[in-house]
Amino acid sequence: MRPTMALRGGGESPLGKHGHYLGGWGNFGGMKQKGIITYAVSPNKQNVLAGTANAAVFNTWRRFSKQVLYWAPPLVAFYYAMEWATHRNHYLNSKAGRAEYADEE
Template structure:
């Protein structure tokens, strides 16, 4: 025979648990362990998502830059000197001395 709510001490408005056992009031300790309760936490490596980001950004940027600089620096330097020569040549040819 199953005990009634009054015999369990819970009154008529407190529901029974999954297996017809009174689980206790909110925050009551010492009752039967409740099943299906999920707790969430934050992993230690996720508590500070930007920890060390500035340090890593500086050194990672330098590593990537130094590995690629020989691919883009020589053409940039050659282009700069070529444009500088062309501008100076244009100024000379459009000057009084260049027209003579």
């Protein structure tokens, strides 16, 4: 069973090789378009690094400012906990600390 020309989209485009429909989206196989002018710049003529230093600074600052409140408070808390533990360890291993806690062992 063969679809009718109405179901094919009006029949303005021809059938291609092996009976496949070439019309529809983009009008494949139809008439060539006229009056469309496109311009392009060769890839080796473009300035590919234009604005990268400026964009890198502002993008880095934007990303840093969005994330700093997630990692800075735990970092500060762990730093102070580690400072306290280091000072406490030095005290407990000093002469005064051993004298104070000598009877608890």
